[in-house]
Amino acid sequence: MTTDQETIIINQIIGGDTQAFAVLVDRYKDLVFTLAIRMLKNREEAEEVSQDTFIKVFKALPKFKGDSKLSTWVYKVAYNTCLDRIKKNKKHYNDVAIDSFTEHQIKTVDNALDALEEKEQQQTIQDCLQQLASKDSFLLSLFYFEELSLEEISHIVNMETNTVKVNIHRARKRLAIILKQQLEPETIQRYERERS
Template identity: 65%
Template sequence: MTTNSDQILIHRIMNGDTQVFAVLVDRYKDLVFTLALRMMKNREEAEEVSQDTFIKVFKSLKKFKGDSKFSTWIYRIAYNTSLDRLKSHKRKQQTVEINEFTEHQVKTIDDALNMMEVQERQQAIQDCLQLLPSEDCALLTLYYFEELSLEEISKVVNLKANNVKVKLFRSRKKLAEILRVKLEPEIIESYESTRR
């Protein structure tokens, strides 16, 4: 499942051409950093997690069997490295109360977001993502921003695909609650008045 170019690079590294590892780092550094930043919520710590991730990747490259995408394998290492760091800091994560949402409320929030300018919407989502617990933020990042499948995410977070689906649903509800609170009430009111 690993792309041919990744496999060629891995083979060269395994045969002693360690300089080629820089190409793999270049290829995946943004993906690893984005996931680490969403989980750590701190740029310096995300940079450290990224460095630790690539050190671990290099040291355990011979353990990569190629039965999943190389990117999925790297994501899993980045995810676990972030979790380990979070556990060592024993940070208190902000919790979000999940209220029961009606389909109309979720649709209203989605439609209100669609009315915002694309850039403002992306910034609003990014800001609200930072308010989620790290694991929720990571799941949403992997699914919506990195466009990993449920199967791929299940390999990253070491859960069954059905569990990932349930956790994604809960994470999305938490994000919807944050967005509901953070969005300008006028935007929602304006939208609802146009729908009547």
Template identity: 65%
Template sequence: MTTKDDHIYIDQILNGDANAFAILVDRYKNLVFTLALKMLKNREEAEEASQDTFIKVFKSLHSFKGESKFSTYIYRVAYNTCLDSIKKTKKHQNDMPIDKFTEHQVQTIDNALNTLTEMEYQKSIKDCIALLPEMDGFLLTLYYFEDLSLIEIATVVNLDPNTVKVKLHRSRKKLLTIFKVRLEPEMIAYYEGQRR
């Protein structure tokens, strides 16, 4: 999946080949659905938001200037579509309390998330992320699972990169509170098994 390929299909669509859009939908449908599910926390709403996202992308494709990656453009449309859905249904989750964490503890969570692909706990960690408020889960998913840079995430959520950095830091702290309750015993058992 390359940016160059995306632009080839975009040109074909803009020249009247609607079938080329099916290729882009197929390429990004899982990513869009995953992000929508992180924000909306409801499968049906996420499916609807995903469909709405692709309809909006198709209708506004002529305005895509190629200044960012096409995936970033799609994430931004998906993000805004989910925000609209949240406003419509007035779904607001209570913020989770953040305990005082040391920098070392925050670095530990960072290391754990960065090594997800090497561990068997990916599903458990995704389940923990699903317990976070919409925005926190969305940001962590973009950063750790979609490998977007701070600048790309800032483009998606229309915030300054430094603001995104602060929000990611807070999101990791919130995730650590969930980890401590749900995963810590599992992780301890895993590491003790590794030392034997």
């Protein structure tokens, strides 16, 4: 959606055009739900948070200044709504220790993943993302699946760009550990032998 199209839709929504709001919801609903489920790890809560996100977007739209793309702003609202829900529920997820994980092992996991069929690879990654902490899953989704820039992500999560970069790198290491546990041991061993 171009900036001009965004401006037109925003003005229509502010003017009370419910059809224009339906277009906005339709455009971003899948993404908002995906991000919510990655952070909350619960379908029912993700659905509730998605609805809450669009209610907040509707109410706050007149205050949208346009300093970022509309999509970035919607992601930010979704992210903050998820954080509010996590704080409310006080849920804690297991973190994976990364101290002993080497770059060589990450490369080995990447090579093993390349050997999987694309659909199987996507499903494996999706399953493993569900096992990550909410923040890690969210950042990786924005960076790799939504292909947002580091600057856009930093705006969404209120972090410095370099901090986002470091967090994505660490999240990727944690994902690699989980992927290694998921992949068949013989596949990993074959690739380790090839690299020796």
